[in-house]
Amino acid sequence: MANMGKFLAILVFTLVCNCIFKQCAGDTVSYDHRALVINGKRRILISGSIHYPRSTPEMWPGLIQIAKDGGLDVIETYVFWNLHESIRGQYYFGGEYDLVRFVKTVQQAGLLVHLRIGPYVCAEWNYGGFPLWLHFIPGIKLRMDNEPFKREMQRFTTKIVDMMKAERLFASQGGPIILSQIENEYELAEYYYGEPAKSYVKWAASMAVGLNTGVPWVMCRQEDAPDPVINTCNGFYCEGFTPNSVKKPKIWTENYVGWFQAFGGAVPYRPVEDLAFSVARFFQKGGTMQNYYMYHGGTNFGRTAGGPFIATSYDYDAPIDEYGMVRQPKWGHLKDLHRAIKLCEPAMISSDPEYRYLGPGLEAHLYYTDSGICSAFIANTDKTKDLTTTFNGNTYSLPAWSVSILPDCKNVVFNTAKVTTFTTSAQLEFVESTSGTVGPTWKWYKEPIGIWGPNAFTKNGLVDQINMTGDSSDYLWYSISFEVTSDELADGTWPFLNVKTLGHALHIFINKQYIGTGTGSNSNPKFTMYKPIFVKPGKNTLDLLSMTVGLKNIGPYYDTEGAGITGPITLKGLKSGTQDLSMWQWTYQIGLQGEQLGLYRGDSANSRYWTTGSNPPIAQSMMWYKVEFEAPDGNGPVVLDLIKMGKGQAWVNGRSIGRYWPLYLSPNDGCSTCDYRGMYNENKCLSNCGQPSQKLYHVPRSWIQSTGNVLVLLEEIGGDPTKIKILTRSIAPL
Numbered sequence: 001m002a003n004m005g006k007f008l009a010i011l012v013f014t015l016v017c018n019c020i021f022k023q024c025a026g027d028t029v030s031y032d033h034r035a036l037v038i039n040g041k042r043r044i045l046i047s048g049s050i051h052y053p054r055s056t057p058e059m060w061p062g063l064i065q066i067a068k069d070g071g072l073d074v075i076e077t078y079v080f081w082n083l084h085e086s087i088r089g090q091y092y093f094g095g096e097y098d099l100v101r102f103v104k105t106v107q108q109a110g111l112l113v114h115l116r117i118g119p120y121v122c123a124e125w126n127y128g129g130f131p132l133w134l135h136f137i138p139g140i141k142l143r144m145d146n147e148p149f150k151r152e153m154q155r156f157t158t159k160i161v162d163m164m165k166a167e168r169l170f171a172s173q174g175g176p177i178i179l180s181q182i183e184n185e186y187e188l189a190e191y192y193y194g195e196p197a198k199s200y201v202k203w204a205a206s207m208a209v210g211l212n213t214g215v216p217w218v219m220c221r222q223e224d225a226p227d228p229v230i231n232t233c234n235g236f237y238c239e240g241f242t243p244n245s246v247k248k249p250k251i252w253t254e255n256y257v258g259w260f261q262a263f264g265g266a267v268p269y270r271p272v273e274d275l276a277f278s279v280a281r282f283f284q285k286g287g288t289m290q291n292y293y294m295y296h297g298g299t300n301f302g303r304t305a306g307g308p309f310i311a312t313s314y315d316y317d318a319p320i321d322e323y324g325m326v327r328q329p330k331w332g333h334l335k336d337l338h339r340a341i342k343l344c345e346p347a348m349i350s351s352d353p354e355y356r357y358l359g360p361g362l363e364a365h366l367y368y369t370d371s372g373i374c375s376a377f378i379a380n381t382d383k384t385k386d387l388t389t390t391f392n393g394n395t396y397s398l399p400a401w402s403v404s405i406l407p408d409c410k411n412v413v414f415n416t417a418k419v420t421t422f423t424t425s426a427q428l429e430f431v432e433s434t435s436g437t438v439g440p441t442w443k444w445y446k447e448p449i450g451i452w453g454p455n456a457f458t459k460n461g462l463v464d465q466i467n468m469t470g471d472s473s474d475y476l477w478y479s480i481s482f483e484v485t486s487d488e489l490a491d492g493t494w495p496f497l498n499v500k501t502l503g504h505a506l507h508i509f510i511n512k513q514y515i516g517t518g519t520g521s522n523s524n525p526k527f528t529m530y531k532p533i534f535v536k537p538g539k540n541t542l543d544l545l546s547m548t549v550g551l552k553n554i555g556p557y558y559d560t561e562g563a564g565i566t567g568p569i570t571l572k573g574l575k576s577g578t579q580d581l582s583m584w585q586w587t588y589q590i591g592l593q594g595e596q597l598g599l600y601r602g603d604s605a606n607s608r609y610w611t612t613g614s615n616p617p618i619a620q621s622m623m624w625y626k627v628e629f630e631a632p633d634g635n636g637p638v639v640l641d642l643i644k645m646g647k648g649q650a651w652v653n654g655r656s657i658g659r660y661w662p663l664y665l666s667p668n669d670g671c672s673t674c675d676y677r678g679m680y681n682e683n684k685c686l687s688n689c690g691q692p693s694q695k696l697y698h699v700p701r702s703w704i705q706s707t708g709n710v711l712v713l714l715e716e717i718g719g720d721p722t723k724i725k726i727l728t729r730s731i732a733p734l
Helices: 002-023 061-070 099-108 132-136 147-166 187-193 195-209 272-284 332-346 467-469 594-598 604-609
Strands: 029-031 036-039 041-043 046-050 074-078 112-118 175-181 216-218 230-235 249-255 288-297 354-359 362-368 374-380 387-391 394-400 404-405 426-432 438-446 457-460 476-485 497-500 505-510 513-519 525-534 536-547 567-571 584-591 611-613 623-629 638-641 648-654 655-660 698-699 710-717 724-731
Touching: 002 655, 036 175, 041 272, 046 061, 061 099, 061 288, 074 288, 074 404, 099 147, 112 147, 147 175, 147 195, 187 195, 195 216, 216 249, 216 374, 230 698, 249 272, 249 611, 272 288, 272 332, 272 404, 332 374, 332 404, 362 387, 374 387, 374 648, 394 404, 404 525, 467 584, 497 505, 497 536, 513 525, 655 698
Parallel strands: 046 074, 046 288, 074 112, 112 175, 175 216, 216 230, 230 249, 249 288
Antiparallel strands: 029 036, 036 041, 354 362, 362 374, 374 404, 387 394, 426 724, 438 611, 438 623, 457 584, 476 536, 476 584, 497 525, 497 567, 505 513, 505 536, 623 710, 638 698, 638 724, 648 655, 648 710
8 A cells, every 4th residue: 555655646746747847838839931830840730710709609619610620720810809898998708709718619629729819900890800999099099109009909918818828728838829910911001101110010029929928929911020920921822922031931821712791792702723722822832821711701790890881791701601501612622622731741841842843834842751752732823724744754634723732742632623522412591480480569669860869969060970979889860950941942943962971871861751871882981972852941950860881990090080971061952052051050969769778679678669560660761670589490590581671780689680781782793604713803703793782691599599589670771571581591402
């Protein structure tokens, strides 16, 4: 027994030492010119972006497992500052904002993490991920060598790093985080900001490195990223990218698998043959880590979409679709590609690529292990011609715009243009659920037009909407009254109202009657609305409902671009001449009465405001609707078909599923058969032309109860809520 006790003591001592010197110390992560080096071993890494707030905690394990099954090593996510600190100094990390839970879920699946702290993220996210309260700090200039901004940025970055350290989530502590990112695509703005930008880059890098995470930091699209920060590439193609130091590896942080969707635009997609070609070319020419943006795009729930005009869907034509289901053949073809690349990994981490010219449009790159084992990539970069070449004494046929992978420099195991993955024996479809139909009893509430509450205020002249609302609501009322004499209307003509606005959208009401809507676009949110108005002799009221559709998230000085009606506003066509209303005294009201009453919650606390009946009013502007529905059959994702609605917002059980806008159609032209061969851009391959930009809206299954679910809609223009369909996303046999 004494010997047994001595043995146990030695065993405990050994385990403690192992913890101290290995597990507790974690993995060492460094880099050289060929790769990230983890515990002394170079790694070829394949990554994919999954953003935690664009799905739900209940979805995370499934999404991450599908990513792992698809051959990924790393999950990449941004950190969204405006979610976690919407009020200065008050933090929230619950629900789908639980960053620690997300990182641990990735860790439990056996994958690694690239944590892109930013804290500017772009990401088609509202205000680029910055909390709007930054805008109101005196003297602040965002993303520059500006003390008020640097102080706030450092405070939040430190908060996130300290949180990860406390949970031992950095690889240096035994966790999964092998990389962190500071700033994001700053090079796009640096040119305009001048010297304060150059010093800011140095400060940001130094600040991040000084946080001592034990893992490398990166700056994407930042050619002047100072050592030891790694500069990385973003784009549709990155095979020609070269780091700014021969000591740094070639990393691709964003390979766009498709493109984002905007209200008023068609739906972009990217052929998997071209996507696979871009990946193979990157690794062919010395790449070491590549990330798909996005691997699962997900949904812009609530008012998180930026842009402006970014749609609620953030599907991105990703290998995992918006609802968390595999998209074929994209997922399967990429899985086969990853398997082929991994077969070449021993040679790729052992040498630099050796170039061989094989003829016009043809080239090979070879890698060798220390023992002389060879792996090769052969490319045909011709955009139209299939070509044949001789390599190492063998003849190979390569389709146009393709890469063949030969792990042994002899046998082709994969060609990027030859898709052998099919939709298997099933297809994804949207099925209307009989059990999930809406109930027969509707409730509705008419939103007051114009000024509705005691917190309205008056001001001479027109105001910027963002400065007034602080983005607390999409809506700001501009209201005024004016007189028209009978004499001015005697000849039967009507005056024209001319409204110039910074955007993003505008509803016009004359004498409380809706007369029209104006809107900008993702590329140009500003617009002028010129419309005849039907007035009466005497006093008339003009109520303008100005709307934001997600705040701008990209570009130099984007934070200084306003929204709303800045004028001029004129009445033309009266006998007395043109009247400029711009500097008159206007009355303003932030938000809608229904928002203040909390109608979106759908609970019984405000039941007295609702009218009940089986036939709700349809085709009316500014209406709130409420109805109960049962949970659809099965466990599949739930989808609302809102094709018969106009524009507004929707909530299920008090959770916002986002903005909807089926009335905003995409252009009729631009959609045609897409040839994957040749350089891709976001306008090359489009679908859904002449159709609503988005008609289907994701409701996470975890948000739905087995019975007594409540759907609330705010309809701004006019629709028929009785035509709403509840669908499920499911797999059906061919």
